[in-house]
Amino acid sequence: MANLRDIRNRIDSIKNTRQITRAMKMVAAAKLRKAQDHIIQMRPYASKMKDIVARLVDNSSEEHELLKVSESIDEGLFIVIGYDRGLCGAFNNNLFKVVEQTIESDYAQYKEEGSLSLICVGRKAIKYFGKREYNIKAEFPDFFGDLDFAKASEIMTIAENGFKAGEFDEVKLAYNEFKSVIAQERNVESVLPIDPANLIEEEGESDFSKNEYIFEPDIDKILKKLLPSHLNLQMWRAILESNAAEQGARMTSMDNATENANELQEDLELEYNRARQSAITTEISEIISGAQALENA
Numbered sequence: 001m002a003n004l005r006d007i008r009n010r011i012d013s014i015k016n017t018r019q020i021t022r023a024m025k026m027v028a029a030a031k032l033r034k035a036q037d038h039i040i041q042m043r044p045y046a047s048k049m050k051d052i053v054a055r056l057v058d059n060s061s062e063e064h065e066l067l068k069v070s071e072s073i074d075e076g077l078f079i080v081i082g083y084d085r086g087l088c089g090a091f092n093n094n095l096f097k098v099v100e101q102t103i104e105s106d107y108a109q110y111k112e113e114g115s116l117s118l119i120c121v122g123r124k125a126i127k128y129f130g131k132r133e134y135n136i137k138a139e140f141p142d143f144f145g146d147l148d149f150a151k152a153s154e155i156m157t158i159a160e161n162g163f164k165a166g167e168f169d170e171v172k173l174a175y176n177e178f179k180s181v182i183a184q185e186r187n188v189e190s191v192l193p194i195d196p197a198n199l200i201e202e203e204g205e206s207d208f209s210k211n212e213y214i215f216e217p218d219i220d221k222i223l224k225k226l227l228p229s230h231l232n233l234q235m236w237r238a239i240l241e242s243n244a245a246e247q248g249a250r251m252t253s254m255d256n257a258t259e260n261a262n263e264l265q266e267d268l269e270l271e272y273n274r275a276r277q278s279a280i281t282t283e284i285s286e287i288i289s290g291a292q293a294l295e296n297a
Contacts, residue, residue, distance in 0.1 A: 054199035082125030
């Protein structure tokens with residue numbers, strides 16, 4: 001049995017760890033509230049943008065390059081949104097495994113031929129895929145320290161320019177979608193070419209699509225301007241969803257760590273009391289034995 005000093009030191013160490021995990025949980029909770037507010041504020045604009053683009057695509061007479069589907073998929077690009085820090089459970093690894101499963105099931109040949117590229121966002125994604133012989137086209141470490149729409153647009157611009165130049169025939173976006181504090185959904189979505197069917201809202205026809213509008217200068221020119229904006233907004237939405245999901249995962253992970261620390265402290269305190277009682281019993285027995293020896297002398 002460990003001596004009393006060792007047990008006492010372990011208890012003190014666990015108390016210090018619990019204070020840290022509890023503080024990190026509170027910080028994650030505060031950041032989660034802000035992240036949720038950003039998502040709520042963004043959703044009406046994103047919904048209206050999707051509605052307008054859907055209406056323009058439906059009435060356009062030209063085949064825009066961002067809507068053009070290649071006859072064969074020879075080059076692919078994955079944009080993987082991880083995170084910069086750990087201590088959030090399996091948040092990053094769960095997404096990375098889904099990405100690898102998708103690649104192995106649908107793009108294994110392209111990976112072997114070197115025609116599959118990745119854009120990694122966050123240090124964890126860069127470290128994970130960098131060790132696994134993937135062709136990383138661009139890296140964005142320390143991305144979530146200061147969230148910026150311009151930086152998110154820069155990522156999509158790389159994918160968009162590559163798609164227009166024929167460097168990529170298809171672009172997919174992988175990220176964690178926030179569902180609740182304890183639940184995140186791993187999504188791998190196709191963003192290029194833009195699928196008009198994905199622009200239609202599930203709820204049905206909107207007020208915008210019921211009305212007739214006159215567009216100036218004309219539909220095709222407006223659509224040419226709005227399609228890149230729509231892509232940038234999709235990237236920004238994925239960034240905000242991933243940020244909220246990460247804070248929720250860290251909050252849950254730190255809460256579990258705090259509970260585990262409480263349980264471990266209780267077990268150690270019980271062990272400490274047993275050891276202390278044993279030491280007291282032993283000392284009393286020695287005193288009694290010594291007293292009896294003196295009486296018999």
